[in-house]
Amino acid sequence: MSAPDTEATAGLKAFAVGEDAAGMRLDQWLAARTAPNLSRNRVQALIRSGDVRIDGKVVGEPKAKLVAGTLVTLGMPEPEPAEPEAEAIDLSILFEDDDLIVIDKPAGLVVHPGAGNWTGTLVNALIHHCGASLSGIGGVRRPGIVHRLDKDTSGVLVVAKNDMAHRALSDAFADHGQTGDLERAYHAIVWGVPPRPAGIIDAPLGRSGTDRTKRAVVPAGRSDARHAVTHYGVVEKFGARSDATAFASLVECRLETGRTHQIRVHMAHVGHPLVGDQTYGRAFRTKANKLPDDMKNLVGDFPRQALHARLLQFRHPRTDDILRFEAPYPADFMELLEAMRRLPSE
Incomplete structure (x- = not known):
């Protein structure tokens, strides 16, 4: 009887060769072990592409004969x-x-x-x-x-x-426009208002420790930490209060780096997540309950993060002309903005 198969890591399978398999062809034996997931033709292709090893050494010949006591590993590449x-x-x-x-x-x-x-x-x-x-x-x-x-x-x-x-x-x-003519500006509607009218958020980003699809601010020394800098400016306040705070605000963000979800994570990090952001601002959703009834559902149920790439400028790669484009707010963003503007100030 052969030793039990072992699975090392995701995408990599390992099989111990027992006495009963000695002298068998590698492709025939491995196809039997991986059936019905892999055909013999597929196994042969994986062997020829270098995805099969015996005791750590690549074996590129499907006809290779097995030796008892060795370990065959099969790497499964991501499907294209x-x-x-x-x-x-x-x-x-x-x-x-x-x-x-x-x-x-x-x-x-x-x-x-x-x-x-x-x-x-x-x-x-x-x-x-x-x-x-x-x-x-x-x-x-x-x-x-x-x-x-x-x-x-x-x-x-x-x-x-x-x-x-x-x-x-x-x-x-x-x-990111540091030496060239690239210019990008994003407009976001965020909960609250930053304490300063303009500022810089310099905080490295990496994968969240609880959800690999999310990003988070992480220590600079962590292996996956990536330098991330966002420049922001407050454009408009909604429901401004006498203590200089506000219910929400429209901010303009310009990127010095371009990391995944950078604006969303950075604004949440400083305590002002984007309205509608169910990934990074879910905890703020109940703030909408403080709104008048005619606004509560519109703001509380806004179906996406309130983020719009407002401006893009770059140099044309062939003509060398500076091209500058501005996109008007889409209807849903504009409706949310107008609702926020109806909030009374204290």
Whole structure:
């Protein structure tokens, strides 16, 4: 009898070779051990691609003979997603030429296909809209995503159509305007009002210790800590009080770095999470109960984080012209803003 199989880590399986398996072909034995999840052809492909080891050494030959007492490990690479398909999805286009396209992304539209969102994304829409004008990114006819907005964040976003534009825009966004002409401004409606009219939030971000899909402010020395800096300014206060506080406020945020969920995490970190943010501001949702009845449901049930990419400026990678785009507030953001403006001041 062979020794029991062991599983080392996620995506990596280990199998002990017993006396009864000595002399058997590696592919035949491993296919039997992994059936019905893997076919013999699939096992052979994994062996040839270097994903199978015997006692830690890569074995690239499916016909290799097994030796009793050895340990066979099989690494299961992440499955590659299918190529995105073209889909006829309406887009609000602010600018387009042979090199790039600038859109006003609506809230609810995912930028790139991924787990749970393989269709209905901006990439699917762009493949349909741009068609043959996509000369390819990395040899593949697809749009070049150089920056992203969260699914429920609205506003200005630029996408490259070819390698030249993709490289130039990627470099500009990596620099975050520190030496170039890139300028980005986001508007957010947050609970309360920061104590100073303008400030800088300098706090490294990493994965949350309780939920790997979330980000959190972490110690700078932690292995996954990433430098993150947000500049903010208060644009408007709502329900201002005599003690200089307010029920809520409209703030403008400009990024010195571009980390995942950066504005949302940083504003929550300083005690002013975004209205509607169920990930980082859930604890503040009950504040809406203090509002007049005609506003309570609108504010308390706002279905997304109140964040809008208001402004984007960059230098065109081919013409060298400075392009500047501003996206008006979408209807839901404007309705929330107008409701906040009806709050009386003390």
